[in-house]
Every structure is written in structure tokens, then in C-alpha cells.
Amino acid sequence: MTHKKIFYIGVVGTNGAGKTTICHYLEKQYGFAAFSLSDIVREEAKRLHLPLDRDHLVEVGTKLKEEFGETVLAQKVISKAKEQHLHKVVFDSIRHIKEVRYLKEHGAEIFAVDASVETRYARIKKRGKQTDNVDFATFCKHDIREREGHRSGQHINEALKEADFLFDNEGRLEDLYAQIEAGLKQFYA
Secondary structure, eight states: OOOOOOEEEEEEEOTTSSHHHHHHHHHHHHOOEEEEHHHHHHHHHHHTTOOOSHHHHHHHHHHHHHHHOTTHHHHHHHHHHHHTTOSEEEEEEEOSHHHHHHHHHTTEEEEEEEOOHHHHHHHHHHHOOGGGOOOHHHHHHHHHHHHHTSSSSOOHHHHHHTOSEEEEOSSOHHHHHHHHHHHHHHHHO
């Protein structure tokens, strides 16, 4: 019996930096399945009948991590991938260093993406998700909270440091795609 090689990629980054864009590219170009750690938080918020705004989602995610450990979201997405016998999976919305380490322990390579706060704010305004309906000052406040980990269950700055490959997403989509291709060649040649 032959076993298929497992390709796991985790994507960590700041809000609006391009995490989901990377995931969509890997889905479309290479047939990866995508699982978002944030979807688990959204499901729990819905179960609790809470609004799906950023403050409530951060609070729900923090409570889940306080109750079940800081790797709970990573554990759940790895379990889903294994239960479905998926061999090519990209994990979106990683926001904590312990999630990065857990995914690495399970064979994931970590791609990170970032861009300036101004670029990211322009992107979220254009994207227009429910959690994106904030002014620039609020966006910056959320950004600091998520980057620095002040009791939010998130610590993006530390997670970015543990990445295997960092993408600068200030430019065109083609530039980001070229960086993804370079990362794939480096890790999956």
C-alpha cells in the first residue's frame, strides 16, 4: 500500500495582508483544500448567538483558547484534514505562535504575508466583510491588539517570526503569486 505525501501549508498574516488570497491561489492552481481557523471561531460565535464583528470574534477565540489551550483551533483544522483524508491542505487565519508550532509539528510549512497598515486598510474597505466596517483609527487599534497579543489569544508578530517564508504584499497580485511560486519551489521541490 502506498501513502500519498501530505502537503500542509499554514498562512499567517495581518488583517488585509492577503492570507485568503494566498489560500485561493493554492486552491485554484494546485487543488489544495482550505480550512480557516477563523471559521471555527465564527461557528462558536453563531452557536452563542453573538454578532460576527471583530471584537466579538476575538473574544470568542480568546475564550476558546483559554478553555482548551492556545492550539485548539490548529488542532481542530488538522483533525478535519485527517478525518477527510486530505493530502493537500492550506490553513488560513493563523494568528498565534503556538498555532504555528503545532502546525509545523504536523508537517506544515508556514507562509507569512504582510503589507503596510495603509495598504491593508484600503483592502479591507474594498473587501467589505462584516468585520471590515471600521474607521482607520479602529483598524489600527485592532491591528496593534492582534499583532502584540494583549490578552487576545493572538500574537501575529511572534507568529510571523516563525514563518518559513515571508511575502511582501505591497504590489500587484502577480508579484504575490510569484512569491508563492518561489515558496512552493523552495519547500516542495
